[in-house]
Amino acid sequence: xxxxxxxxxxxxxxxxxxxxxxxxxxxxxxxxxxxxxxxxxxxxxxxxxxxxxxxxxxxxxxxxxxxxxxxxxxxxxxxxxxxxxxxxxxxxxxxxxxxxxxxxxxxxxxxxxxxxxxxxxxxxxxxxxxxxxxxxxxxxxxxxxxxxxxxxxxxxxxxxxxxxxxxxxxxxxxxxxxxxxxxxxxxxxxxxxxxxxxxxxxxxxxxxxxxxxxxxxxxxxxx
Amino acid sequence: xxxxxxxxxxxxxxxxxxxxxxxxxxxxxxxxxxxxxxxxxxxxxxxxxxxxxxxxxxxxxxxxxxxxxxxxxxxxxxxxxxxxxxxxxxxxxxxxxxxxxxxxxxxxxxxxxxxxxxxxxxxxxxxxxxxxxxxxxxxxxxxxxxxxxxxxxxxxxxxxxxxxxxxxxxxxxxxxxxxxxxxxxxxxxxxxxxxxxxxxxxxxxxxxxxxxxxxxxxxxxxxxxxxxxxxxxxxxxxxxxxxxxxxxxxxxxxxxxxxxxxxxxxxxxxxxxxxxxxxxxxxxxxxxxxxxxxxxxxxxxxxxxxxxxxxxxxxxxxxxxxxxxxxxxxxxxxxxxxxxxxxxxxxxxxxxxxxxxxxxxxxx
Numbered sequence: 001x002x003x004x005x006x007x008x009x010x011x012x013x014x015x016x017x018x019x020x021x022x023x024x025x026x027x028x029x030x031x032x033x034x035x036x037x038x039x040x041x042x043x044x045x046x047x048x049x050x051x052x053x054x055x056x057x058x059x060x061x062x063x064x065x066x067x068x069x070x071x072x073x074x075x076x077x078x079x080x081x082x083x084x085x086x087x088x089x090x091x092x093x094x095x096x097x098x099x100x101x102x103x104x105x106x107x108x109x110x111x112x113x114x115x116x117x118x119x120x121x122x123x124x125x126x127x128x129x130x131x132x133x134x135x136x137x138x139x140x141x142x143x144x145x146x147x148x149x150x151x152x153x154x155x156x157x158x159x160x161x162x163x164x165x166x167x168x169x170x171x172x173x174x175x176x177x178x179x180x181x182x183x184x185x186x187x188x189x190x191x192x193x194x195x196x197x198x199x200x201x202x203x204x205x206x207x208x209x210x211x212x213x214x215x216x217x218x219x220x221x222x223x
Numbered sequence: 224x225x226x227x228x229x230x231x232x233x234x235x236x237x238x239x240x241x242x243x244x245x246x247x248x249x250x251x252x253x254x255x256x257x258x259x260x261x262x263x264x265x266x267x268x269x270x271x272x273x274x275x276x277x278x279x280x281x282x283x284x285x286x287x288x289x290x291x292x293x294x295x296x297x298x299x300x301x302x303x304x305x306x307x308x309x310x311x312x313x314x315x316x317x318x319x320x321x322x323x324x325x326x327x328x329x330x331x332x333x334x335x336x337x338x339x340x341x342x343x344x345x346x347x348x349x350x351x352x353x354x355x356x357x358x359x360x361x362x363x364x365x366x367x368x369x370x371x372x373x374x375x376x377x378x379x380x381x382x383x384x385x386x387x388x389x390x391x392x393x394x395x396x397x398x399x400x401x402x403x404x405x406x407x408x409x410x411x412x413x414x415x416x417x418x419x420x421x422x423x424x425x426x427x428x429x430x431x432x433x434x435x436x437x438x439x440x441x442x443x444x445x446x447x448x449x450x451x452x453x454x455x456x457x458x459x460x461x462x463x464x465x466x467x468x469x470x471x472x473x474x475x476x477x478x479x480x481x482x483x484x485x486x487x488x489x490x491x492x493x494x495x496x497x498x499x500x501x502x503x504x505x506x507x508x509x510x511x512x513x514x515x516x517x518x519x520x521x522x523x524x525x526x527x528x529x530x531x532x533x534x535x536x537x538x539x540x541x542x543x544x545x546x547x548x549x550x551x552x553x554x555x556x557x558x559x560x561x562x563x564x565x566x567x568x569x570x571x572x573x574x575x576x577x578x579x580x581x582x583x584x585x586x587x
Contacts, residue, residue, distance in 0.1 A: 161309035164276050169323030169370070170297030179322075183313040 020044065063221030066132065067201060070217055074136045075196040078143035079189065085144070086151025087177050091163045101152065108145035112205060123210060130212030138206050143199070147192050154188040155181065225288055227252045227410035228273065228378055233282035235268060235434075242268050243434045246282070253408045259421040260431035261457070266414045269431075270380050273412065274303050287377055297327075299378075302371025306383040308363040310355035310370075317351040320369050334373075341372040344403070361392045368403070381413040385420065397423060418458055422446065430454050448577065452584040455507045455577055461541060463507040463577070464551045470504035470578060470587070472497030478506050478573065482548040486524045490574040494586055503581035510541065512575045513553035515567050522570030530565045544569065 015032050020043055022036040049059040056062075088094075089101050119138060120129060128134035158181070166176045182189075207217040228250040235243040242265050250256050258266040271277040273284060275296035283292045291299045310319050320341060324334045342348045345365045355363055364384055371379055384400070385393045401424055404411055415421055421428050422442045429439045430453075438450045449455035455463050468480040476488040476497065486506070519525050531550075532543040540557050543550060546569065553569065555561070578587040 159307050159309060161305040161307045162311065164271075164274075165303065165305060165309040165370070166311070166322075167276060168274060168296045168301065168303045169374075170295075170326045171322070175326060180311055 060218055060221060063216055063218035066211065066215050066221075067217040067219070069132050070135050070139065070207070070211075071197060071200045074139035074143070074200050075193055077136065078140040078147055078196055079192045081140065082144060082147030082192065083151050083182070083185070083189070084177065085148040086153075086155050087181055088173075089148070089152045090155040091160075091176070092173065101148075104145050104148055106145075108149070112142065116205075116209060120209065129210065130215070132211065132215050134210045134212075135206055135215070135217075138210050139196075139200050139203070142206075143196055147196070150192055150195075151185075151188060154185060158184060225252065226250060226285070227254065227287065228412065229285040230269075230273070231283045231285070233269075233272065233284065234280050235265075235272060235277065236280045241434060243272070243279075246434070246436060248429065248436065248439070250410060250412065253410055255404050255411045255413065255424055255426045257421040257425035257428045258412065258414045258431055259416070259418060259428050259457075261416060264431040265434040266416075266431050267382055268434075270303075270382055270412060270414045273299075273378075274301055274380055275299050297323075300376045301378045301380055302374045302376045303380040304364070304367045304371055304382065304384045306386050308355070308360075308367045308387075310363055310366055312355055315352050315354055316347065316358070316366050319355065319366055320351075320373050323370065323374050337373045337375065341369040344372065344406070345369050360388050361396060364388065364396060368400075372407075377410060379409050379411045381411065381415075383415055384413075386415070386417070393420075400424065418460065422458075430457060432457075448586070449507075450586050452505060452507075452579050455579070459509060461510055461552045461554075463509050464513070464546075464549065464553075466506040466508075466547055466549055467581065468504060468506065469501045470497060471499060471501040473499035478504060478578065480506070480547040480549075484526075484547045486573055488523075488573045488578065490523070490572070491576075491578060492574065493578075497587055504587065505579045505581050505584075506573065506576055507579065508551075508571050508576040510552045510554040513551070513569055513571045515553070515555055515559070515569050519568040519570030523572050523574070525568060525570040527566060528569045530561055530563055530567070533561045533563055 018035055019027060019032060021039050021041070023038060023040050023042075026037060047059055048061055050057055051059045085104075089097055123129040123134045123137070126134075126137075128137060162180060163176060166180050171179065202219060203217070204219045207220045211217060211220070226249045228248075230246060230248040233243055233246040233248075234241070246269065248256075258269060260266045268277065272279050273286075275291065275294060279292060283290055285291065286299050286301065296303075310316075311322060314322065317338060320338045321334050324337065338351075339348075342351060345368060347362065347365050347369060350358060350362060350366070355366070358366065364387075367384070381400075385396055388396060397420055400413075404424075413420075413424060422445075425442055427439060427441055428445050430437045430445060432453055438445055438454045445454065446458055449458060452465075456465070466478075466480045468478055470476060470478050470488070476491065476493075478486045478488050479501075480486065514522065526546055528544040528546055528551075530542050530544050534541040534543075535557060538557060539554050540559065540561060541552055541554055542561050543552055545551065579585060580587055
């Protein structure tokens with residue numbers, strides 16, 4: 001049953017791949033479910049290298065690499081910062097840490113479009129508007145509320161005695177984080193990375209606004 | 224004499240909630256102190272304050288003569304054992320033991336020496352390469368004790384270390400902790416809600432309630448001469464029998480129970496001799512101090528009682544009866560065969576019991 005459902009949902013992918021391997025005349029026949037009679041990779045090469053998007057005819061290659069250059073650093077930076085945030089919020093309570101967390105939580109409810117204009121001004125002031133670093137910065141900031149929430153709740157579910165024992169053993173903030181907390185948090189790191197990679201890779205809005213014409217990620221370029 | 228741990232006027236508030244109130248406690252070198260009380264009495268909080276895991280609101284803490292009130296936990300010369308063991312799950316037993324030493328940057332051969340010594344003392348040598356997940360509860364708690372042991376500290380702190388273990392293991396490990404204390408002669412502060420652990424392990428017990436130490440004394444005194452009704456009722460299982468009534472002092476003090484029974488209290492050692500004016504009082508008698516049969520005839524109080532329920536415990540037998548209009552339990556030898564409905568003479572000596580003022584609940 002599960003297998004059947006899986007096959008059903010894989011069907012569009014099958015159609016996409018088989019169609020991409022057909023020559024143009026064969027595509028025009030309209031037999032979309034039929035396997036290709038003559039396999040050709042030429043359209044792949046063309047799409048990658050020389051297809052025209054607007055005025056540029058370099059294919060999807062630059063957009064793809066831009067997407068990678070945006071996704072990888074944004075994911076790593078945002079997940080690391082959020083992990084430290086979550087850990088600090090649970091184990092190193094400071095005055096106002098609860099309020100800080102509440103404010104951060106509200107951040108996840110505000111629609112991105114509201115903050116677009118102020119962020120354009122801020123990034124322009126920081127001289128990162130229209131650069132890849134700018135997009136990375138924006139993605140990192142917007143990943144913060146939900147990721148911090150994720151990590152905070154995970155760390156809060158770990159026994160507090162572990163943290164106390166490590167304090168008695170003399171470990172400091174970073175030592176406890178890297179030697180005790182991180183090795184225990186693999187599951188939540190995986191969740192956070194999946195969340196960020198899919199979110200950032202599929203993002204259109206921030207890419208089109210902040211990247212600048214030469215740095216468009218693939219999602220923008222393929223429009 | 225230099226105190227090992229000294230707590231002066233310690234208070235701790237969480238917002239408006241006063242968890243500890245103006246607490247003073249002096250603990251001698253090598254002493255085994257048990258903090259005993261029901262949950263929420265502040266005993267674990269006090270231990271966390273001593274460990275430096277909670278910041279105090281007022282007062283000072285001295286360890287080894289040094290004021291450590293604001294020191295980091297690692298600089299206080301303490302080792303701590305937790306109820307949940309708190310072993311680092313991703314590290315082997317050996318790395319669990321050596322973590323604190325590695326953090327302090329100790330040389331490798333010294334670390335090895337200390338780990339193997341701790342492993343030898345606690346007999347966990349064969350377990351060194353295992354992960355905590357592959358250990359039983361008792362083994363885990365040994366490793367947790369070992370982690371405090373390798374740090375070579377003056378003061379051990381135990382936070383309900385045996386509460387997660389089953390009854391058999393608990394009594395085994397209890398003996399082992401006592402043996403460890405006799406061997407190491409460290410100061411130990413041990414938090415528990417289990418009075419058997421407290422009575423068996425402690426040099427002195429501090430009975431706590433509502434963030435205040437009610438009584439601090441040897442197990443023998445705590446058990447036999449409780450300072451107030453709370454301590455009297457909390458210690459002992461089954462708990463002490465209480466008779467409400469009034470006490471008239473003077474040269475021939477007499478306790479009159481609510482149903483009118485007069486019980487002479489001539490030989491009772493009063494802490495404060497009451498005046499001759501009658502006052503509301505409570506008489507407490509432990510179940511094992513009530514005797515039956517011929518022995519009852521020599522007691523200052525005697526009566527005829529009917530047995531209501533018999534509970535054979537194996538080592539001894541508990542029985543429920545009615546004396547002076549109150550439901551009363553007493554303990555007797557398991558060889559004495561009792562039956563419900565049976566009538567027999569019972570008696571007790573007031574001097575072995577405890578008299579409390581009903582007004583202040585303090586011992587008289």
